[in-house]
Structure formats: structure tokens, C-alpha cells
Amino acid sequence: MALKPDLKGSSFALSVLQLTEDNVDSCLQFLHNKVAQAPAFFTHAPLVVNIENTAQIDIDFKVLHQGIVQSGMIPVGVTGSKDNVIKNHVTDAGFAVMSTSKTPYQAPAEMAPTKVIRTPIRSGQQVYAKDGDLVILNHVSAGAEVIADGSIHIHGTCRGRAIAGASGQKQASIICQDLQAELVSIAGNYQLMDQIDTQYWQKKILLTLQDTRLQFDILSI
Structure with a gap:
């Protein structure tokens, strides 16, 4: 019997780029330097951007998205957006709008053997x-x-x-x-x-x- 597609909730460990200012260029330079230090770890890795501690008004999300791709990482989403206008800019640039989960990690019901x-x-x-x-x-x-x-x-x-x-x-x-x-x-x-x-x-x-x-x-x- 063929299995039908299904959609389930799950959790994954994601790298998070913490923006502390609206200057996208300096943040991308920091990201490129990090990737260059350990390309085998970061290349093709998913990345979430946290903009909670920024003014958010002057962030060019399209440039941010393109810069992440050029670094070799995969832009997944943006968290910390404060209003619907910012969220629209986020999605227009190709990001998902994400919220920070407060749910603690739950170990599997049955741990696999060591x-x-x-x-x-x-x-x-x-x-x-x-x-x-x-x-x-x-x-x-x-x-x-x-x-x-x-x-x-x-x-x-x-x-x-x-x-x-x-x-x-x-x-x-x-x-x-x-x-x-x-x-x-x-x-x-x-x-x-x-x-x-x-x-x-x-x-x-x-x-x-x-x-x-x-x-x-x-x-x-």
C-alpha cells in the first residue's frame, strides 16, 4: 500500500543570526567570515535571522536574503518582527515569518541504543x-x-x-x-x-x- 503524504510538527536545531542593527552589510560580512572559518559546517545549513533587537525600519530584507544565499547558507525565516508591515517585507523577500518557541526540548519516548x-x-x-x-x-x-x-x-x-x-x-x-x-x-x-x-x-x-x-x-x- 502506498503511503500518503503527511504533515507533522517537528523541531530542528537551526543556526540563528542575531541582528543588533539595521546595517545589513555589516551583518552579512560577519556571516561570510563565519562561513569561511568552517565551510563544511555552515555550507547549505539552514539559517534563521533574529531582528528583535533592531529598529527594523531600515532593514533591506531582499539584500539580506540574497547575501545569506551568497554565503552558502540557506535562508529559512525571520523571527522578532514587530508588526504586520515588517512581516510583509519579510515574506516579500522570500523568508518565512517565525516565532520563538518556548517549548522545551522533549527527549524521544524511547532513546536509541548508544x-x-x-x-x-x-x-x-x-x-x-x-x-x-x-x-x-x-x-x-x-x-x-x-x-x-x-x-x-x-x-x-x-x-x-x-x-x-x-x-x-x-x-x-x-x-x-x-x-x-x-x-x-x-x-x-x-x-x-x-x-x-x-x-x-x-x-x-x-x-x-x-x-x-x-x-x-x-x-x-
């Missing part, structure tokens, strides 16, 4: 643990990507990208035996290699999320 990988994760490889935790008993090479909806444990050196809480689980964590990562992320909150404090470099690290800030703790055992 995914355990014994072999090295080589450059260009991607490993994803859906609805569960991921354990890597080896190294993660530069250019590789390990993703989990739950937590990630890496028992070797991580030189690639580690993305935990990929579906929005803020309680997720990352434990890494030797942190040399290109990027670490929990529930969409990330730091690039050059943003990680050198005191945590090449150390055994527990990484958690405090509000929207990544918390690094050195493990002594």
Missing part, C-alpha cells in the same frame, strides 16, 4: 547517532564530523567537528580525551577552533551548555 564506533573517523566521514548517544573509541580526524542527538564521548583525539544535542537537547554533553577540534557544538551553540581557550587545548574536557554558553571543564581522571 552507537559505539571502534574505528578511526577519517577526514570526510560523518557519523550520526539518531535519538541517542555516540561513543567513539578512537580518533576523529580533521575534516570528519561526529553528530549525536544525545551526548558524545570521544576516547581519542578529536581534530574534526563534534556536534551534540543535534535535535536541540540542551542537557547533552561532549567528553573528549584530547580536544583539538575544528568545531564543538551543543544544541546549536558552537565554538570554532580559534574561539576555544588555549588552556583547554589538548586536554581531557567535559563540555556542557550553560544557558546559551558552552562550558569547558578540564577532567583530571
Whole structure:
């Protein structure tokens, strides 16, 4: 029997560009610089723009939409619009009008078994643990990507990208035996290699999320 199309609610971890001024050019330059730092992470990634803290009157949403596309990311929607006139400008530019959800992340009714990988994760490889935790008993090479909806444990050196809480689980964590990562992320909150404090470099690290800030703790055992 052929399955019929269906429409269901869901939630995804999305990157959010926080605008603090109506100057679209400076915001796009910031975005292009970020993408250039980690193109494998950001290219073709969906992006939401938050304009809540701007005047909104002088934002050229068509230029903003075009600039996001040129950066390599996919413009999804705009949140924080204050009135119907602004919302009309948003939709005319090709964005969806979005509202910030206050619903907390709900874990799946049944968590998947922990995914355990014994072999090295080589450059260009991607490993994803859906609805569960991921354990890597080896190294993660530069250019590789390990993703989990739950937590990630890496028992070797991580030189690639580690993305935990990929579906929005803020309680997720990352434990890494030797942190040399290109990027670490929990529930969409990330730091690039050059943003990680050198005191945590090449150390055994527990990484958690405090509000929207990544918390690094050195493990002594």
C-alpha cells in the first residue's frame, strides 16, 4: 500500500543570526567570515535571522536574503518582527515569518541504543547517532564530523567537528580525551577552533551548555 503524504510538527536545531542593527552589510560580512572559518559546517545549513533587537525600519530584507544565499547558507525565516508591515517585507523577500518557541526540548519516548564506533573517523566521514548517544573509541580526524542527538564521548583525539544535542537537547554533553577540534557544538551553540581557550587545548574536557554558553571543564581522571 502506498503511503500518503503527511504533515507533522517537528523541531530542528537551526543556526540563528542575531541582528543588533539595521546595517545589513555589516551583518552579512560577519556571516561570510563565519562561513569561511568552517565551510563544511555552515555550507547549505539552514539559517534563521533574529531582528528583535533592531529598529527594523531600515532593514533591506531582499539584500539580506540574497547575501545569506551568497554565503552558502540557506535562508529559512525571520523571527522578532514587530508588526504586520515588517512581516510583509519579510515574506516579500522570500523568508518565512517565525516565532520563538518556548517549548522545551522533549527527549524521544524511547532513546536509541548508544552507537559505539571502534574505528578511526577519517577526514570526510560523518557519523550520526539518531535519538541517542555516540561513543567513539578512537580518533576523529580533521575534516570528519561526529553528530549525536544525545551526548558524545570521544576516547581519542578529536581534530574534526563534534556536534551534540543535534535535535536541540540542551542537557547533552561532549567528553573528549584530547580536544583539538575544528568545531564543538551543543544544541546549536558552537565554538570554532580559534574561539576555544588555549588552556583547554589538548586536554581531557567535559563540555556542557550553560544557558546559551558552552562550558569547558578540564577532567583530571
